[in-house]
Amino acid sequence: MRDATGPGSLSALRLANRERLLLALAGGDAVSQAELARLTGLAPATVSGLVRDLVEAGELLVRQGVANGRRSRLVERAPARQRYGIGIDLGRTHVKVVAGGDPGEVLAAAAGDLPGGPRPDTLLDVVGELAAAVRKEAGLAADQVDGVAVGVPAPVDPATGAVTETAILPALVGFPLRDEVSALLGRPVVVENDANLGALALSRRAAGGAPGAVVFVKVGSGIGAGVAVDGRLLRGDAGSAGEIGHLALDPSLSVVCRCGRRGCLETVGSAESVRTALSSALQRELGLAEVLALIGDGHPVAVHVLEDAGELLGRALGWLAMIVNPAEIALGGPLIAAGDAWLRPVRQGFRRAVLPGVAARTRVTISPLGEDTEAVGALVASLAVPVQSGH
Amino acid sequence: MRDATGPGSLSALRLANRERLLLALAGGDAVSQAELARLTGLAPATVSGLVRDLVEAGELLVRQGVANGRRSRLVERAPARQRYGIGIDLGRTHVKVVAGGDPGEVLAAAAGDLPGGPRPDTLLDVVGELAAAVRKEAGLAADQVDGVAVGVPAPVDPATGAVTETAILPALVGFPLRDEVSALLGRPVVVENDANLGALALSRRAAGGAPGAVVFVKVGSGIGAGVAVDGRLLRGDAGSAGEIGHLALDPSLSVVCRCGRRGCLETVGSAESVRTALSSALQRELGLAEVLALIGDGHPVAVHVLEDAGELLGRALGWLAMIVNPAEIALGGPLIAAGDAWLRPVRQGFRRAVLPGVAARTRVTISPLGEDTEAVGALVASLAVPVQSGH
Incomplete structure (x- = not known):
């Protein structure tokens, strides 16, 4: 007898028949x-x-x-059911939650604070509240949400x-983040590095263009890069x-x-490093909003500090480009508000x-999705979460 | 009517039936x-x-x-036809040619010099002679060779x-290398970066193990890395x-x-940089064979120069690992003869x-295929060259 699970088995053939x-x-x-x-x-x-099975x-x-x-009785494809998802972008101090549908269209968005950073004891309350609000x-009814994706500013074990x-x-x-959020919201969940989600969002936008x-690159307190190759x-x-920080x-x-260790890019090229360097230069503790305002006003010290940081970030992105050779590198994080003053160095x-x-071929730009890049990526990922039962 | 080339067309259905x-x-x-x-x-x-079509x-x-x-008449799968290929590894001064069959088994090998480096005017004569000899x-008869792959120590445009x-x-x-070699040998040809071919050879070996x-890394006159992700x-x-040099x-x-530019890895971490640094330290022009002999004898100056070069190479491989996060990094090129004296730094x-x-998860090793890694990779690639007509 044939092995019931082998390539020539009846169930494999039945599946091939369906297709x-x-x-x-x-x-x-x-x-x-x-x-x-x-x-x-x-x-x-x-x-x-x-036909009987497929109608069912x-x-x-x-x-x-x-x-x-x-x-006679005619058979046709049922219209594709609209899929909906919730994307959650966990930052070091904030969380952004969006609800939306295929193909990554945001229907509602909300943001909240994470006092003390993303900690197991407070995280779930904030996420649960915001997710219910955007849904x-x-x-959307709770059971209309097909999947949830959570972006975190850290490496994630793909298996767990x-x-x-x-x-x-x-x-x-x-902390079993995936399982805890899944238990909280009652939906299947994936957890993914936030820079990876940004790359997914941009890769989705580029669909139809040249592959590659x-x-x-998310430049915040830390710095992380997401790389999507041919959409994967x-x-x-x-x-x-992508942990270039x-x-x-x-x-x-x-x-x-x-x-x-010493000399890490994130100590000299991150938004936080610009804030601390400028605070030190001007001898008073500045918030990031103040830093961005000074840059916007063309304050020469602020501009100089930003240029040093931008130049070092650019060098690291050059190393990344020598290794991965991407067609496009898009920047995200709060410094995008500085525009060309940052992009130029x-x-x-x-x-x-x-x-x-x-140098001639790689496009280095500010992400066209702006500060929503990671959250839109989380929404895109949430729509691709495998359905866990029933189908 | 249906579009004859669309997914629901008769030819697509016939293909699906065959499968x-x-x-x-x-x-x-x-x-x-x-x-x-x-x-x-x-x-x-x-x-x-x-059945009639498939028997034919x-x-x-x-x-x-x-x-x-x-x-009764019974139908069964024909045994898979053995594929054969020729792999050509072009170096800066040498060329190595192998002939072999699936799944990358070398049946014959030969090597020759490329006086003045790989130049259009002399290259084809040497390649033609060696390819005929190994075949x-x-x-193998000429028409038993399914494909040819040529490795070059430079970036290659995937399209041309x-x-x-x-x-x-x-x-x-x-120089239209692919078309010229194809015209010379009368077989379909792919051209690929040599470090990429090494990665292909190792990835093939790893098949059955964990994906990733x-x-x-080919460390010769220059330094180049090939990266295979899930076999691609x-x-x-x-x-x-992968141009980490x-x-x-x-x-x-x-x-x-x-x-x-200044400070490139290949000026401080390549085999050539070890040779020139040691020549300078010992105040006489050394060949690479002499350098390796001195290292083998434990000559303290030679060992020190090798350690400096190895440490800088390791640092660059660390950058690569922070960006690509591979499971394994294998070293190739002439310095593998130095063994642990090189691997340790x-x-x-x-x-x-x-x-x-x-650091805990990445294996850094000397390629288990040794100095044949690139040529075996070229053979593996030659066996995957798409057949251009007939089938």
Whole structure:
């Protein structure tokens, strides 16, 4: 006997038959069962059994109609059901939640604070409240939400959905984030690095354009890059692909990073590093909003500090480009508000760090999705969450 | 009418039918046509038409046998035809050519010099001679060779098979290498970066193990890395993914690289840089063989120079690992002859350049395929060259 689960097994053949029948109806026409048998080469009994199963599964519709001048039962594809999802973007101090539908259209959005950062003891309350709010605002019942995706500013183990790197987001290491959010919201959940989600959002936008690698770089308190190659995320063995914040960039090696090493990009190229450097230069503690206001006003000290940070970030992006050779690198995070004052030194540092052929071809831009890039990516990912039962 | 090329077209359905029939025979049993119709759900007339076509295409065999106690014609899968290929590894001064068969088994190998480097005017003579020699030694007729793959130590445009980066292998820029080798040998040809081929060879070896990224690093006159993710090469937008030889590694920025910039890894971490540094330290011009002999003898100056180079290479591989997060990084090129004297400082530099989670999980090794890694990769790629006509 054949192995019931092998490639030649009956269930594999039945599955292939289903696909084959759906393929024959992909054109959108309504077709009689006799015509279906002719088109597919399947025996009439096979066709009628399959049609019965597929109508039950909601994939096909049967209606009365006319074929070859005679009234008969016609079979056609059921319209694709609209999928809905919730995307959650967890930051170091904030959380943004959006609800939306295919293909990544945001219907409602809300944001909240995470006092003390994303901690297991407070996180779920805030997320539960915001998720319920956006779902209702989007007009969705709880069971209309097909999936939820959570973005976190840390490497994520692709297998377990847990934060892996103790040096980056220690409060969440060991916390079963995926399962806890799934229990909270009663829906299937995926957890993904936030920069990866940004890359997914941009890659989705680029669909139809040339294939290749798209990089999204989130520059906040830390710095992380997401890389999508032909629409698939590059996650890496431990989920830590794209962790460029800990590349050794500062030649003076003056600042000790939270990872214990010196010279990490995030100590000299992040939004937080710009804030602390400018606070130090102006000898008073500034908030990031003040920093951005000073840059906007063209304050020469603020502009200089931003240029130093941008140039070093650009150099690291050059290294990334020499390794991954993407077609596009898009920037995100709060410094995008500084516009060209930031983009110019980033491009300058980039150009000097790469071979001429790479400099000429790689587009370095501010993300066209702006500060919503990660949340839109979470929504895109939520719509692709595998359905866990029933279908 | 349906569009003849659309997903629901007759040709798409016929193709799906073929696959379906082959699927039903994947278990390896010989099956009667009546049984095939039952197993697949296809109409008996469809089955017999398909069987006729597939026997003609060499995919199926029909023989007399007994089914359900009665003599009948039984259908079974034809044994897969052995594929053969030729792999060509072009170096800066040498060329290595191998002939072999699936799944990458080398049947014959030969090597030759490329005086003045790989130049259009001399290259084809050498390649033609060596390819004919290994083909005959492997006992293959010219038309038994399914494909040829050529590895070059430079970025390659994936679309045209031409060398793209003027700074790296100027003599071959603009030369239609793929078409010229194809015209020379009369077989379909692919051109690929040599480090990419090494990654392909290692990725093939790893098949059956855990999926993920595998990196091969070729350290010769220059330094290039090949990255295979789940068995697929990461080529990049301009074919220059993995060009780590031009990452700025030397903090003193003392040597000007052939690319015009200062501090490139290849000026401080390549085999050539070890040779020139040691020549300078010992105040006489050494060949690479002499350098390796001195290292093998434990000459303290030679060992020190090698350690400096290894540590900087390791640091660059750390950057690569922070961006790609591979499961394995394997080293190739002439310095593998130095063994642990080289591997130890490379691992040391690597460990200090990455986050603890990456340091703990990434295997940094000398390629288990040794100095044949790129040529075996070329053979693997030659066996996957798409057949251009007939089938």
